[in-house]
Amino acid sequence: MRHPAPRGRARAAALLGAVAVLAALVGCSTTGSTSKAGTGPLELHLGVIDSITGSAAQYGQDFERGAKMAIDELNNAKDAKVKIVPSFCNSGGDPAQAVTCGKQLQSRDKVTAVVASTSMEAVPLLTFNTSAALGKFVVVGISQAAGLTSSNNPLVVRYLANAPSYLPAMTKLLDKTSKEQSLGIRKVGIMEWNTEAGQALATNFQKNWEALGSAYTVSSAVYQDGTTDFSPQLTSLLAKDPDLIVISQGPASAAIIKQATDLGYKGRYYVPVAQSPTQLATQIPVEDFIGSVFETSQASLDTPRSTKWRDAFKSKYKLDANANNSAGYGSVELIAHAAIAAASVDAEKIRAEMPKVLTIDAPWNIGGYHSLAPSGDVKVEYGLTLVKSADDFELIQP
Amino acid sequence: MELLAQQMANGIVLGSIYGLLAICLVLIFGVLDIPQFALGAMAMLGGYVVFLLGPIVGYWVSLLAAMVAIGALGAVVQRLVFAPLRKAADVTVFVAAFGLVLIFQGLALVIFGPDPRQVPPSISGSLVIGGVHIAYHRLVIVGVVLAVFLALQWVLRSTRAGRVIRAVGQSTTGAQVVGIPTGRVAFAVMILGSALAGLAGGLLAPISQAMPLAGDSLTINAFIVIILAGMGSIGGALVAAYIVGLVESLGATYLSQDFSQLYSILLMLIVLLVKPSGLFGKKVSRV
Amino acid sequence: MSDLPPARNGLASGWGPGRIASLAVLLAAILAPVVLGSGYQLDLLSLVLINAMFLFALDLAYGQAGLAAVGHGAFLGIGTYVVGILAVKAGWPFWAAMPIAILVCAAAGLLMGLITLRLAGHYFVIASLALAIAVGLVVSAWQDLTGGALGLGLVPRPAGVGPVSFEAPSAFYWLLLAATLLVMLVCWSLRRSNVGTRLRSIRENPRLASALGVNIVLTRLLVLVISAALAGFAGAFQSTYLGFITPSVLASNVGFYALMALIIGGQRSFVGAVIGAAFFVLVPVLLQFSSALSPVFFGLALVVVILLAPDGVWGRLRALGRWVATRTRAARGGSSARLEPGQERSLP
Numbered sequence A: 001m002r003h004p005a006p007r008g009r010a011r012a013a014a015l016l017g018a019v020a021v022l023a024a025l026v027g028c029s030t031t032g033s034t035s036k037a038g039t040g041p042l043e044l045h046l047g048v049i050d051s052i053t054g055s056a057a058q059y060g061q062d063f064e065r066g067a068k069m070a071i072d073e074l075n076n077a078k079d080a081k082v083k084i085v086p087s088f089c090n091s092g093g094d095p096a097q098a099v100t101c102g103k104q105l106q107s108r109d110k111v112t113a114v115v116a117s118t119s120m121e122a123v124p125l126l127t128f129n130t131s132a133a134l135g136k137f138v139v140v141g142i143s144q145a146a147g148l149t150s151s152n153n154p155l156v157v158r159y160l161a162n163a164p165s166y167l168p169a170m171t172k173l174l175d176k177t178s179k180e181q182s183l184g185i186r187k188v189g190i191m192e193w194n195t196e197a198g199q200a201l202a203t204n205f206q207k208n209w210e211a212l213g214s215a216y217t218v219s220s221a222v223y224q225d226g227t228t229d230f231s232p233q234l235t236s237l238l239a240k241d242p243d244l245i246v247i248s249q250g251p252a253s254a255a256i257i258k259q260a261t262d263l264g265y266k267g268r269y270y271v272p273v274a275q276s277p278t279q280l281a282t283q284i285p286v287e288d289f290i291g292s293v294f295e296t297s298q299a300s301l302d303t304p305r306s307t308k309w310r311d312a313f314k315s316k317y318k319l320d321a322n323a324n325n326s327a328g329y330g331s332v333e334l335i336a337h338a339a340i341a342a343a344s345v346d347a348e349k350i351r352a353e354m355p356k357v358l359t360i361d362a363p364w365n366i367g368g369y370h371s372l373a374p375s376g377d378v379k380v381e382y383g384l385t386l387v388k389s390a391d392d393f394e395l396i397q398p
Numbered sequence B: 001m002e003l004l005a006q007q008m009a010n011g012i013v014l015g016s017i018y019g020l021l022a023i024c025l026v027l028i029f030g031v032l033d034i035p036q037f038a039l040g041a042m043a044m045l046g047g048y049v050v051f052l053l054g055p056i057v058g059y060w061v062s063l064l065a066a067m068v069a070i071g072a073l074g075a076v077v078q079r080l081v082f083a084p085l086r087k088a089a090d091v092t093v094f095v096a097a098f099g100l101v102l103i104f105q106g107l108a109l110v111i112f113g114p115d116p117r118q119v120p121p122s123i124s125g126s127l128v129i130g131g132v133h134i135a136y137h138r139l140v141i142v143g144v145v146l147a148v149f150l151a152l153q154w155v156l157r158s159t160r161a162g163r164v165i166r167a168v169g170q171s172t173t174g175a176q177v178v179g180i181p182t183g184r185v186a187f188a189v190m191i192l193g194s195a196l197a198g199l200a201g202g203l204l205a206p207i208s209q210a211m212p213l214a215g216d217s218l219t220i221n222a223f224i225v226i227i228l229a230g231m232g233s234i235g236g237a238l239v240a241a242y243i244v245g246l247v248e249s250l251g252a253t254y255l256s257q258d259f260s261q262l263y264s265i266l267l268m269l270i271v272l273l274v275k276p277s278g279l280f281g282k283k284v285s286r287v
Numbered sequence C: 001m002s003d004l005p006p007a008r009n010g011l012a013s014g015w016g017p018g019r020i021a022s023l024a025v026l027l028a029a030i031l032a033p034v035v036l037g038s039g040y041q042l043d044l045l046s047l048v049l050i051n052a053m054f055l056f057a058l059d060l061a062y063g064q065a066g067l068a069a070v071g072h073g074a075f076l077g078i079g080t081y082v083v084g085i086l087a088v089k090a091g092w093p094f095w096a097a098m099p100i101a102i103l104v105c106a107a108a109g110l111l112m113g114l115i116t117l118r119l120a121g122h123y124f125v126i127a128s129l130a131l132a133i134a135v136g137l138v139v140s141a142w143q144d145l146t147g148g149a150l151g152l153g154l155v156p157r158p159a160g161v162g163p164v165s166f167e168a169p170s171a172f173y174w175l176l177l178a179a180t181l182l183v184m185l186v187c188w189s190l191r192r193s194n195v196g197t198r199l200r201s202i203r204e205n206p207r208l209a210s211a212l213g214v215n216i217v218l219t220r221l222l223v224l225v226i227s228a229a230l231a232g233f234a235g236a237f238q239s240t241y242l243g244f245i246t247p248s249v250l251a252s253n254v255g256f257y258a259l260m261a262l263i264i265g266g267q268r269s270f271v272g273a274v275i276g277a278a279f280f281v282l283v284p285v286l287l288q289f290s291s292a293l294s295p296v297f298f299g300l301a302l303v304v305v306i307l308l309a310p311d312g313v314w315g316r317l318r319a320l321g322r323w324v325a326t327r328t329r330a331a332r333g334g335s336s337a338r339l340e341p342g343q344e345r346s347l348p
Helices: A007-028 A057-076 A095-108 A119-125 A163-180 A196-210 A231-239 A250-262 A277-281 A304-317 A323-342 A347-357 B002-031 B039-057 B059-082 B090-112 B136-158 B160-170 B172-177 B182-208 B216-229 B234-254 B257-274 C017-036 C040-064 C070-090 C094-116 C121-141 C169-192 C194-204 C206-211 C216-242 C252-265 C270-308 C312-331
Strands: A042-050 A082-090 A113-116 A138-143 A156-161 A187-193 A217-223 A244-247 A268-271 A293-296 A383-389 A392-396 B126-129 B132-135
Touching: A042 A057, A042 A095, A042 A119, A042 A323, A057 A082, A057 A304, A057 A323, A082 A095, A082 A323, A082 C270, A095 A113, A095 A119, A095 C040, A095 C216, A095 C270, A113 A119, A113 A323, A119 A138, A119 A196, A138 A323, A138 A347, A156 A323, A163 A196, A163 A293, A163 A383, A187 A196, A187 A231, A187 A250, A196 A217, A196 A244, A217 A231, A217 B257, A231 A250, A231 B002, A231 B234, A231 B257, A244 A250, A250 A268, A250 A277, A250 B132, A250 B182, A304 A323, A323 A347, B002 B039, B002 B132, B002 B136, B002 B160, B002 B182, B002 B216, B002 B234, B039 B059, B039 B090, B039 B182, B039 B216, B059 B090, B059 B182, B090 C121, B090 C252, B090 C270, B126 B136, B132 B136, B136 B160, B136 B182, B136 B234, B160 B172, B160 B182, B172 B182, B216 B234, B216 B257, B216 C121, B234 B257, B257 C094, B257 C121, C017 C040, C017 C169, C040 C070, C040 C169, C040 C194, C040 C216, C040 C252, C040 C270, C070 C094, C070 C121, C070 C216, C070 C252, C094 C121, C094 C216, C121 C252, C169 C194, C169 C216, C169 C270, C194 C206, C194 C216, C206 C216, C252 C270, C252 C312, C270 C312
Parallel strands: A042 A082, A042 A113, A113 A138, A138 A156, A187 A217, A187 A244, A244 A268, A268 A293
Antiparallel strands: A293 A383, A383 A392, B126 B132
16 A cells, blocks of 8 residues: 555555455355246246244254155156255244245246244245235245234135144044043143244134033143243142143144153143154153143055155154155145146145145145145144053054 | 242242342342343253263252353453443344343254253152142242342341442442442353342253253343342342232232233232332432 | 544534435435345345334434343333234234334333432343343233244335335335434434533533533433334334244344444444444345354454454544544644544443
C-alpha cells in the first residue's frame, strides 16, 4: 500500500469486501440441475427434509435410514425403472429452517417430491409446494396432527402416524383386549409430551377413550420438551391410581418407566409405535414393563414380507428396524412407484397415481398403510403387542 | 397428604441438582464473572462419561472420572476461549459460551446418537416411608450435594485458597494489586467449577439418562437460581435451588402443569421487583 | 468504535466513499431479483432482510442503549404470532394485523422495561431471558389461541396494494427491502435525535449523564419500547414469510442467535447488522453438507469469529482500515499516527 488510504476509502473497500463475501456465499450454493427424463430410467429428483439434529433428532435419523435404504434399493435394482436423485436437508427440527430447506430443494434441486420426517418439516412446505412458477412438488409427510391434510393442498400425503385416523380403532382394540384377557384397564393417565406429536396422541387418545363409557377416565400430566425428571408429573398421575400410563414420546419411554417404577407404580404402560418392545428391552429390563401394551405397525409383524425387510435393514445398519425406519422407506417407495406407474416425474401425475399404487399387498408397502383418501390421508391401522412375560410378546391384530 | 410429601421429596431432589449446578455458577459466574452458559452441556458430557465407564469400573469410580474429565475440559475451555476473552464485554462471552453449547451437544449427538443411553443408579430400589417413595439414588444425590456444599463452604471460609478466591470474587483489580495471580486463580476456579458440573451430570444420568440435550433445562434453571439467590453465596444458591425445585414440583401438582417451568421464573421476577439484588444478595458480591 | 461521531455511523453524511459504498450496496440489493431470478438465493436474501430488520431493532436496545437483551427474540416471536393469529383465526389482512403486532410488541416492551430496567448487569440479562422463556411457555400452553405445539397456519402473503401484488418472490423481496429501509430510517433518525445524544452520553459515562440531568431509566425505556415495536414489525414479515408458525419462533435460542449475529457482525452499525444477519442465515445453509455435524461447525465458527473479532467482523474491518490508513500515513512520515492503546477493543 503506497497510497494514502483515508478512513472512508478503507471503509468503502471493507464494505465492498463484505458484499463480495456475501455474494460468494450465495453463489457457492448455486448448482443448476434439470430433471428431464431421458430414454433410460426416469430421473426422479427427490428431497428428504428431516431433523437429524435438535430435539427430534431420533425421529429424523430413523426416518433418514429408511429413506436411504429405499433409495439404494431402487437405484441398484436390476433394470431399474426409476433413478432417484436425492437431496437431503437437515431442518434441525425448526419449521423456519424447514422452509429454507424446502425452497432450496424446490428451486435449486428442482425436486418433484419431498419426504419429511415430522410435521415440523412437512406443514411449512404447504405454503409453496403448489406454486407453478416456483415448481410443484408432492409432500409425503409424517404427522400426528390433522393440520397437514386439512388445508386442501392437492399435493400432500400424510403417511405414518396420523393420530386421528388410528386411535379410534386402537382404543377399541385395547378395550377389547383388556376385557378378553381381564387386564382391567379403565383409568388411564397420560404423560403428555408438549409437542405436536405428543399433544395429538394425548388429545385423540383421551377423546376416544372417554367415548367408550363413563367408567373410562383419563387424567393427563404435561411436560415440556427436554424434561429429564418426570417425577412431578408422574406423582400427580399416580395420585389418581391409573391402570395404564400412556407414554406419548417413544424415546422417553425408558426414563418414564424407570422413574415411575421408582415411585412405586407397578401397573401397565402404553407405548407409541416409535418404540418397539424389543428395542426397549435393550434399554431397561423387560421385568419393568411386563403387562404393557405397544402400538405395533405391520412392519413389525412376522409376515414373510416384513421379516425379509427387517433382516435387510438389520444387515445394512446393524440396528433393529422400527416404525420410523419403515415410514422413511415406505414414503420414498410410494413416490417412486407412483412415478413409475405414471411414467412421469410430474408432481401432479405422481400424486394422481398414488392411490392406485398404495395397496396393502404392494411388496414394498411394509408398513401396510393403504386407502389413500383424496385429502391425502392414508389409512393407518396398528395392532397391539402385549408383553406377557420376558419371552412372551403376544401380538393382537385388529 | 401423601401427595404433598411425595412432591416435597421430588422437589428437594430436583433442587439438589439445580443447586449443584448453581454452586458451579456462583464460582464461575459470581467469582470469575464468566457467564458460562455451557455448564449444562458439560454436565451432559459428564453423564456420558459415567455411561461409558460405569459398566467397567463401577458407578462411583466413573463419577470420579467424570469430574476429572470435565474438569480437564474446563481447563481447555478456559485456556482457549475464556481467558482470551477476559477483557471482552459480558454478552460477547455469553455468545462464545453459547457456541460451546452447540459444539458439545453436536459432538455428543454425532458420537453417541440421539437415543437416550441408560445409566444404572448407584443403588437401585426405593425407600418407602408412609407411602412416599424415594429412589435410593435420589437420596444419594441429596447427600452428595450437601457434602459438596459443606466441603466448599469450609474451603472458602477456612483455607488460604478460599480467601484468595473470595478476594478475586470481590475485586479482580484489588486482588491483582495485593499480588494475587488472578489468571492462575481463575484457571483453578474454572477447573473446580467444571469438575462439579461433571459431578452433577454423573449424578443426574441415572435419572435423566445420558442424552445430548440433557443439560438444557438445567442451565436455565441454575441461572434462575443464582439470580433468585443474588449471586453472592453458595449457601444462598443452595437454599434458592431447593425453593425452585419445590416451586416447580408443587406448582405442577396444585396449579397447572402447562406452566411448571413458569413458576420459578415468576418467583424470580417477583423477588427481583421487590429486592433487585436477589433473596440473599448484598450490594457487594460476597462468597 | 463507541467514540465515532454520529456522522461516521452507518449512513455517512456528505458524498464520501462511505456513502457511495452504501449506495452501491443499496443498488445491488434493489437489483438482486433481476440478477438472481426468483429462486432460492432470493429467498435466502429475503430471510437476511427479515433478520436484518430484527437486528437493527436489537441494536437500538443493545448497541445504543447498552441493554444486553438476550430475550429480545420474544418480541420478534410475539409479532409473528400476533399477525399469525389475526390472519388465521380472524381472517385479518396483513396490513391491518401488522400495526396491531407493532402495538402489542410496544406494550410488551413497556412491560418488560418496567420489570427489568431497574436491574443491573447480569440480573437484567437473566431476567430478560426468563421473560422470553415465559412468553414461549404461555404461547405453547394457550392452545385455543395459538394452536400450541401443533402450530398455526397457513398465513397468507400480504395483499396487493393497488396494482402491485406481493405474491411473486421478487415483489415480496422488494417489499421486504422497503420495510428494511424504513426500519433503518427510524433507527437512523432516532440516533440523530436528542435521544441518540442522550444514549451516547449514557454509554460514555452514565454518572456524568445522570448528573447532567439525563433520565437514564426513562431514556432506556423509550428506546426499549421503540426497539420492541420494530422487532414486532419484523415479526409481522416473518409471519407471512414462514406461513406456518410454531412455538419454535419463541424459543430462547432466537434471542441468543440474534445477539450473537449482532456481535459477530458488529454493533452500532447498519453494515454490521447486515453482516450478522447474513452470517446467521447463510452459514447454516453452507454447512448443510456436513449434516449432523453442522451445529458443531456452526458453534466452532461462532467461537472462532468471537475470538478473532470480539467487536464484530465490521468492527474488525474498520479497525483494519484505520490500521492501513495510519500505517500508510506513518510511512509517509505522518505525525501522531499510532492507535491509542485499547482503541481497537473499546466496548461499553
